[in-house]
Amino acid sequence: MRILGIETSCDDTGIAVYDDKYGLIINQVLSQSNIHNKYGGIVPEIASREHMLNIFNLCKSIFKKRNNNIDNIDAIAYTAGPGLSGSLLVGATFSNSLAYSLNIPTIIINHLEAHLLSVMMEDKCPIFPFLTLLVSGKHTEIIYAHALGKYSLLGKSIDDAAGEAFDKVSKNLKLRYPGGPEISKISKFGTLNKYVFPKPMLKKNNLNFSFSGLKTSVINFINKKKNLNFQFKADVAKAFEQSITDVLVKKCEKAIQKTNINRLVISGGVSANTELRKKLKIMVQRYKGNLFFSRLELCTDNAAMIAYTGMLKFKLNQIDRNYGIKVYPKWKIYN
Ligand SMILES: Nc1ncnc2c1ncn2[C@@H]1O[C@H](COP(=O)(O)OP(=O)(O)OP(=O)(O)O)[C@@H](O)[C@H]1O
Ligand SMILES: [Mg+2]
Numbered sequence: 447m448r449i450l451g452i453e454t455s456c457d458d459t460g461i462a463v464y465d466d467k468y469g470l471i472i473n474q475v476l477s478q479s480n481i482h483n484k485y486g487g488i489v490p491e492i493a494s495r496e497h498m499l500n501i502f503n504l505c506k507s508i509f510k511k512r513n514n515n516i517d518n519i520d521a522i523a524y525t526a527g528p529g530l531s532g533s534l535l536v537g538a539t540f541s542n543s544l545a546y547s548l549n550i551p552t553i554i555i556n557h558l559e560a561h562l563l564s565v566m567m568e569d570k571c572p573i574f575p576f577l578t579l580l581v582s583g584k585h586t587e588i589i590y591a592h593a594l595g596k597y598s599l600l601g602k603s604i605d606d607a608a609g610e611a612f613d614k615v616s617k618n619l620k621l622r623y624p625g626g627p628e629i630s631k632i633s634k635f636g637t638l639n640k641y642v643f644p645k646p647m648l649k650k651n652n653l654n655f656s657f658s659g660l661k662t663s664v665i666n667f668i669n670k671k672k673n674l675n676f677q678f679k680a681d682v683a684k685a686f687e688q689s690i691t692d693v694l695v696k697k698c699e700k701a702i703q704k705t706n707i708n709r710l711v712i713s714g715g716v717s718a719n720t721e722l723r724k725k726l727k728i729m730v731q732r733y734k735g736n737l738f739f740s741r742l743e744l745c746t747d748n749a750a751m752i753a754y755t756g757m758l759k760f761k762l763n764q765i766d767r768n769y770g771i772k773v774y775p776k777w778k779i780y781n
Protein backbone atom coordinates (compact mmCIF):
# COMPACT_ATOMS: atom_id res chain seq x y z
CA MET A 447 0.00 0.00 0.00
CA ARG A 448 1.30 3.44 -0.96
CA ILE A 449 0.27 6.82 0.40
CA LEU A 450 1.17 10.17 -1.14
CA GLY A 451 1.65 12.84 1.54
CA ILE A 452 1.23 16.56 0.89
CA GLU A 453 2.40 19.18 3.41
CA THR A 454 1.72 22.91 3.00
CA SER A 455 0.84 24.10 6.52
CA CYS A 456 3.35 26.91 6.65
CA ASP A 457 6.24 27.83 4.34
CA ASP A 458 7.57 24.42 3.24
CA THR A 459 6.07 22.59 0.29
CA GLY A 460 6.49 18.90 1.02
CA ILE A 461 5.73 15.80 -1.03
CA ALA A 462 6.42 12.24 0.11
CA VAL A 463 5.44 8.67 -0.58
CA TYR A 464 5.28 6.07 2.18
CA ASP A 465 4.94 2.40 1.32
CA ASP A 466 3.90 0.01 4.09
CA LYS A 467 6.37 -2.60 2.77
CA TYR A 468 9.35 -0.48 1.67
CA GLY A 469 8.97 2.47 4.06
CA LEU A 470 9.70 6.02 2.97
CA ILE A 471 10.48 6.01 -0.73
CA ILE A 472 10.19 9.70 -1.63
CA ASN A 473 10.63 12.70 0.63
CA GLN A 474 11.07 16.15 -0.91
CA VAL A 475 10.78 19.54 0.74
CA LEU A 476 10.96 22.82 -1.09
CA SER A 477 11.81 25.44 1.51
CA GLN A 478 10.78 29.07 1.11
CA SER A 479 13.10 30.26 3.90
CA ASN A 480 15.28 32.28 1.48
CA ILE A 481 12.22 34.24 0.37
CA HIS A 482 10.91 34.92 3.90
CA ASN A 483 14.40 35.53 5.28
CA LYS A 484 14.44 39.17 4.17
CA TYR A 485 11.27 39.85 6.19
CA GLY A 486 12.67 38.15 9.32
CA GLY A 487 9.62 35.85 9.49
CA ILE A 488 6.91 34.24 7.41
CA VAL A 489 4.60 36.41 5.30
CA PRO A 490 1.42 34.28 4.96
CA GLU A 491 0.32 35.73 1.61
CA ILE A 492 3.73 35.05 0.06
CA ALA A 493 3.79 31.54 1.56
CA SER A 494 0.51 30.51 -0.08
CA ARG A 495 1.47 32.03 -3.43
CA GLU A 496 4.77 30.13 -3.39
CA HIS A 497 2.98 26.86 -2.62
CA MET A 498 0.72 27.51 -5.61
CA LEU A 499 3.68 28.19 -7.88
CA ASN A 500 5.59 25.10 -6.78
CA ILE A 501 3.32 22.26 -5.77
CA PHE A 502 2.30 20.96 -9.18
CA ASN A 503 5.80 21.00 -10.67
CA LEU A 504 7.34 19.46 -7.54
CA CYS A 505 4.86 16.60 -7.66
CA LYS A 506 5.27 16.11 -11.42
CA SER A 507 9.07 16.15 -11.30
CA ILE A 508 9.22 13.60 -8.50
CA PHE A 509 7.07 11.08 -10.28
CA LYS A 510 8.91 11.67 -13.55
CA LYS A 511 12.42 11.51 -12.07
CA ARG A 512 11.87 8.39 -9.99
CA ASN A 513 10.12 6.64 -12.84
CA ASN A 514 7.39 6.06 -10.32
CA ASN A 515 3.88 5.52 -11.40
CA ILE A 516 1.35 7.80 -9.73
CA ASP A 517 -1.27 5.11 -10.47
CA ASN A 518 0.34 3.00 -7.71
CA ILE A 519 -0.84 5.45 -5.05
CA ASP A 520 -3.73 4.19 -2.92
CA ALA A 521 -4.66 7.47 -1.19
CA ILE A 522 -3.52 11.07 -0.72
CA ALA A 523 -2.92 12.28 2.83
CA TYR A 524 -2.77 16.04 3.25
CA THR A 525 -2.26 18.45 6.12
CA ALA A 526 -5.65 19.93 6.97
CA GLY A 527 -4.42 21.89 10.00
CA PRO A 528 -3.25 23.53 12.13
CA GLY A 529 -1.47 26.11 10.05
CA LEU A 530 -1.88 29.18 7.87
CA SER A 531 -5.29 29.15 6.13
CA GLY A 532 -4.00 30.19 2.71
CA SER A 533 -1.16 27.68 2.74
CA LEU A 534 -3.43 24.86 3.93
CA LEU A 535 -5.97 25.66 1.21
CA VAL A 536 -3.38 25.20 -1.52
CA GLY A 537 -2.42 21.72 -0.28
CA ALA A 538 -6.03 20.70 0.35
CA THR A 539 -7.21 21.86 -3.08
CA PHE A 540 -4.31 20.23 -4.88
CA SER A 541 -4.73 16.94 -2.97
CA ASN A 542 -8.47 16.69 -3.52
CA SER A 543 -8.20 17.54 -7.24
CA LEU A 544 -5.48 14.94 -7.78
CA ALA A 545 -7.28 12.31 -5.71
CA TYR A 546 -10.52 12.93 -7.64
CA SER A 547 -8.76 12.58 -10.97
CA LEU A 548 -7.12 9.31 -9.83
CA ASN A 549 -10.34 8.08 -8.21
CA ILE A 550 -8.62 7.42 -4.89
CA PRO A 551 -9.59 8.65 -1.39
CA THR A 552 -8.03 11.44 0.62
CA ILE A 553 -7.00 11.33 4.28
CA ILE A 554 -7.00 14.49 6.37
CA ILE A 555 -4.01 14.78 8.66
CA ASN A 556 -3.37 16.89 11.73
CA HIS A 557 0.11 18.37 11.31
CA LEU A 558 0.86 18.11 15.05
CA GLU A 559 -0.18 14.48 15.28
CA ALA A 560 2.12 13.85 12.32
CA HIS A 561 5.03 15.62 14.11
CA LEU A 562 4.29 13.50 17.17
CA LEU A 563 4.25 10.24 15.20
CA SER A 564 7.23 11.00 12.93
CA VAL A 565 9.52 9.20 15.40
CA MET A 566 7.69 5.95 14.52
CA MET A 567 9.53 5.95 11.18
CA GLU A 568 12.82 5.46 13.06
CA ASP A 569 14.30 2.10 14.09
CA LYS A 570 14.36 3.27 17.70
CA CYS A 571 10.76 4.18 18.42
CA PRO A 572 8.57 4.04 21.54
CA ILE A 573 5.58 1.90 22.37
CA PHE A 574 2.40 3.57 23.66
CA PRO A 575 1.88 5.16 26.12
CA PHE A 576 4.59 7.79 25.93
CA LEU A 577 5.15 11.49 26.61
CA THR A 578 5.92 13.97 23.86
CA LEU A 579 7.54 17.34 24.07
CA LEU A 580 6.24 18.99 20.92
CA VAL A 581 8.45 22.00 20.31
CA SER A 582 8.00 23.77 17.01
CA GLY A 583 7.62 27.19 15.45
CA LYS A 584 4.12 27.69 16.79
CA HIS A 585 3.72 25.12 19.56
CA THR A 586 5.34 24.14 22.84
CA GLU A 587 3.32 21.39 24.47
CA ILE A 588 3.77 18.33 26.64
CA ILE A 589 1.37 15.66 25.43
CA TYR A 590 0.48 12.31 26.92
CA ALA A 591 0.11 9.89 23.98
CA HIS A 592 -2.12 7.06 25.25
CA ALA A 593 -2.61 5.33 21.90
CA LEU A 594 -2.88 6.23 18.22
CA GLY A 595 -5.39 9.09 18.01
CA LYS A 596 -5.78 9.41 21.79
CA TYR A 597 -3.83 12.29 23.31
CA SER A 598 -4.10 14.51 26.40
CA LEU A 599 -2.47 17.86 26.98
CA LEU A 600 -0.35 18.08 30.14
CA GLY A 601 1.08 21.55 29.63
CA LYS A 602 1.69 24.22 27.00
CA SER A 603 3.13 27.65 26.46
CA ILE A 604 0.80 30.35 27.65
CA ASP A 605 2.35 32.80 25.18
CA ASP A 606 5.19 32.36 22.64
CA ALA A 607 6.31 28.98 21.33
CA ALA A 608 9.96 28.04 21.90
CA GLY A 609 10.68 28.14 18.14
CA GLU A 610 9.21 31.62 17.93
CA ALA A 611 11.54 32.79 20.72
CA PHE A 612 14.53 31.30 18.87
CA ASP A 613 13.45 33.08 15.67
CA LYS A 614 12.91 36.48 17.35
CA VAL A 615 16.21 36.40 19.26
CA SER A 616 18.00 35.38 16.07
CA LYS A 617 16.41 38.27 14.17
CA ASN A 618 17.55 40.76 16.82
CA LEU A 619 21.06 39.32 16.71
CA LYS A 620 20.95 40.01 12.95
CA LEU A 621 21.17 36.31 12.17
CA ARG A 622 19.20 34.54 9.45
CA TYR A 623 15.70 33.01 9.47
CA PRO A 624 14.85 30.39 10.70
CA GLY A 625 16.64 31.33 13.88
CA GLY A 626 16.87 27.99 15.69
CA PRO A 627 19.67 26.48 13.61
CA GLU A 628 21.52 29.85 13.58
CA ILE A 629 21.41 30.24 17.37
CA SER A 630 22.39 26.61 17.78
CA LYS A 631 25.42 27.03 15.46
CA ILE A 632 26.76 30.28 16.92
CA SER A 633 26.15 29.32 20.56
CA LYS A 634 28.91 26.71 20.26
CA PHE A 635 31.39 29.62 20.26
CA GLY A 636 29.78 31.29 23.29
CA THR A 637 31.19 31.33 26.82
CA LEU A 638 29.04 29.49 29.33
CA ASN A 639 27.58 31.81 32.02
CA LYS A 640 29.02 34.97 30.44
CA TYR A 641 25.44 36.22 30.52
CA VAL A 642 22.48 34.76 32.39
CA PHE A 643 18.84 35.18 31.35
CA PRO A 644 15.63 34.30 33.25
CA LYS A 645 14.30 30.75 33.30
CA PRO A 646 10.55 31.44 33.27
CA MET A 647 8.04 29.21 35.08
CA LEU A 648 10.83 26.92 36.26
CA LYS A 649 9.65 26.91 39.85
CA LYS A 650 5.90 26.86 39.06
CA ASN A 651 4.41 23.54 39.99
CA ASN A 652 2.62 23.02 36.65
CA LEU A 653 3.72 21.89 33.21
CA ASN A 654 3.10 25.18 31.40
CA PHE A 655 5.71 27.35 29.74
CA SER A 656 6.08 31.06 29.08
CA PHE A 657 8.78 32.36 26.76
CA SER A 658 7.60 35.87 26.02
CA GLY A 659 9.36 37.43 29.06
CA LEU A 660 12.62 35.60 28.30
CA LYS A 661 12.43 36.72 24.68
CA THR A 662 11.83 40.36 25.66
CA SER A 663 14.60 40.37 28.23
CA VAL A 664 17.11 38.98 25.70
CA ILE A 665 15.98 41.44 23.01
CA ASN A 666 16.21 44.41 25.42
CA PHE A 667 19.69 43.28 26.40
CA ILE A 668 20.75 43.05 22.72
CA ASN A 669 19.27 46.45 21.90
CA LYS A 670 21.42 48.14 24.56
CA LYS A 671 24.54 47.10 22.66
CA LYS A 672 25.62 49.24 19.70
CA ASN A 673 28.10 46.89 18.08
CA LEU A 674 26.92 43.31 17.71
CA ASN A 675 30.25 41.58 17.22
CA PHE A 676 30.56 37.84 16.71
CA GLN A 677 31.59 37.03 20.31
CA PHE A 678 28.73 39.04 21.80
CA LYS A 679 26.25 37.24 19.53
CA ALA A 680 27.73 33.86 20.48
CA ASP A 681 27.61 34.63 24.23
CA VAL A 682 24.01 35.86 24.06
CA ALA A 683 22.98 32.86 21.95
CA LYS A 684 24.62 30.53 24.46
CA ALA A 685 22.90 32.12 27.46
CA PHE A 686 19.51 32.18 25.71
CA GLU A 687 19.86 28.54 24.64
CA GLN A 688 20.81 27.53 28.19
CA SER A 689 17.74 29.23 29.68
CA ILE A 690 15.24 27.86 27.21
CA THR A 691 16.60 24.29 27.21
CA ASP A 692 16.81 24.21 31.03
CA VAL A 693 13.12 25.13 31.27
CA LEU A 694 12.08 22.58 28.64
CA VAL A 695 14.06 19.82 30.37
CA LYS A 696 12.75 20.64 33.86
CA LYS A 697 9.13 20.59 32.72
CA CYS A 698 9.64 17.25 30.97
CA GLU A 699 11.15 15.91 34.17
CA LYS A 700 8.07 17.06 36.08
CA ALA A 701 5.86 15.32 33.50
CA ILE A 702 7.77 12.07 34.00
CA GLN A 703 7.40 12.38 37.79
CA LYS A 704 3.69 13.15 37.47
CA THR A 705 2.80 10.32 35.07
CA ASN A 706 5.44 7.69 35.86
CA ILE A 707 5.98 7.34 32.10
CA ASN A 708 9.68 7.35 31.24
CA ARG A 709 9.46 7.11 27.44
CA LEU A 710 9.92 10.64 26.15
CA VAL A 711 9.62 11.70 22.51
CA ILE A 712 10.76 15.09 21.26
CA SER A 713 9.30 16.33 18.02
CA GLY A 714 8.91 19.50 15.97
CA GLY A 715 11.62 21.81 14.63
CA VAL A 716 13.22 22.73 17.99
CA SER A 717 13.78 19.02 18.68
CA ALA A 718 16.68 19.30 16.22
CA ASN A 719 18.55 21.31 18.86
CA THR A 720 21.58 19.31 20.01
CA GLU A 721 21.85 20.99 23.42
CA LEU A 722 18.22 20.12 24.16
CA ARG A 723 18.71 16.50 23.05
CA LYS A 724 21.85 16.17 25.16
CA LYS A 725 20.22 17.50 28.34
CA LEU A 726 17.01 15.51 27.88
CA LYS A 727 18.96 12.30 27.35
CA ILE A 728 20.81 12.77 30.64
CA MET A 729 17.60 13.63 32.50
CA VAL A 730 15.63 10.66 31.09
CA GLN A 731 18.45 8.26 32.00
CA ARG A 732 18.04 9.29 35.63
CA TYR A 733 14.53 7.80 35.40
CA LYS A 734 15.85 4.68 33.61
CA GLY A 735 13.88 5.78 30.57
CA ASN A 736 14.55 6.44 26.91
CA LEU A 737 14.58 9.52 24.75
CA PHE A 738 13.27 9.16 21.20
CA PHE A 739 13.72 11.61 18.34
CA SER A 740 13.64 11.70 14.54
CA ARG A 741 16.49 12.18 12.09
CA LEU A 742 16.99 15.90 11.43
CA GLU A 743 15.05 16.19 8.17
CA LEU A 744 11.98 14.72 9.88
CA CYS A 745 12.07 17.21 12.80
CA THR A 746 11.02 20.28 10.81
CA ASP A 747 8.08 20.37 8.42
CA ASN A 748 8.01 17.50 5.93
CA ALA A 749 5.50 15.39 4.04
CA ALA A 750 7.04 12.07 5.13
CA MET A 751 5.29 12.36 8.49
CA ILE A 752 2.03 13.21 6.67
CA ALA A 753 2.29 10.18 4.37
CA TYR A 754 3.25 7.92 7.31
CA THR A 755 0.34 9.12 9.49
CA GLY A 756 -1.88 8.76 6.43
CA MET A 757 -0.86 5.13 6.14
CA LEU A 758 -1.88 4.49 9.77
CA LYS A 759 -5.24 6.19 9.21
CA PHE A 760 -5.79 4.36 5.91
CA LYS A 761 -5.40 1.05 7.74
CA LEU A 762 -8.11 2.23 10.16
CA ASN A 763 -10.28 3.15 7.17
CA GLN A 764 -10.27 6.82 8.18
CA ILE A 765 -10.57 7.93 4.57
CA ASP A 766 -12.65 10.49 2.74
CA ARG A 767 -14.25 10.14 -0.69
CA ASN A 768 -16.21 13.39 -0.74
CA TYR A 769 -13.39 15.51 -2.16
CA GLY A 770 -14.43 18.48 -0.04
CA ILE A 771 -11.65 20.96 0.71
CA LYS A 772 -11.11 20.46 4.45
CA VAL A 773 -9.00 23.03 6.26
CA TYR A 774 -8.85 23.55 10.05
CA PRO A 775 -6.29 26.28 10.86
CA LYS A 776 -6.64 25.78 14.63
CA TRP A 777 -7.16 22.01 14.77
CA LYS A 778 -6.13 20.45 18.11
CA ILE A 779 -5.33 16.78 18.74
CA TYR A 780 -6.55 16.71 22.33
CA ASN A 781 -9.75 17.81 24.08
N1 LIG B 1 18.53 23.32 15.75
C1 LIG B 1 17.47 24.03 16.15
N2 LIG B 1 17.44 24.58 17.39
C2 LIG B 1 16.38 25.28 17.81
N3 LIG B 1 15.30 25.54 17.05
C3 LIG B 1 15.28 25.02 15.81
C4 LIG B 1 16.35 24.25 15.29
N4 LIG B 1 16.03 23.88 14.01
C5 LIG B 1 14.82 24.43 13.75
N5 LIG B 1 14.37 25.12 14.82
C6 LIG B 1 13.13 25.91 14.95
O1 LIG B 1 12.04 25.09 14.62
C7 LIG B 1 10.97 25.91 14.12
C8 LIG B 1 10.38 25.26 12.89
O2 LIG B 1 9.83 24.02 13.29
P1 LIG B 1 8.54 23.45 12.57
O3 LIG B 1 8.80 23.46 11.10
O4 LIG B 1 8.19 22.19 13.21
O5 LIG B 1 7.52 24.59 13.01
P2 LIG B 1 6.24 25.11 12.26
O6 LIG B 1 5.77 24.05 11.32
O7 LIG B 1 6.52 26.46 11.74
O8 LIG B 1 5.21 25.21 13.46
P3 LIG B 1 4.07 24.16 13.88
O9 LIG B 1 4.61 22.80 13.60
O10 LIG B 1 3.89 24.44 15.31
O11 LIG B 1 2.89 24.50 13.03
C9 LIG B 1 11.56 27.28 13.84
O12 LIG B 1 11.11 28.15 14.85
C10 LIG B 1 13.06 27.03 13.93
O13 LIG B 1 13.77 28.18 14.36
MG1 LIG C 1 5.58 22.03 11.92
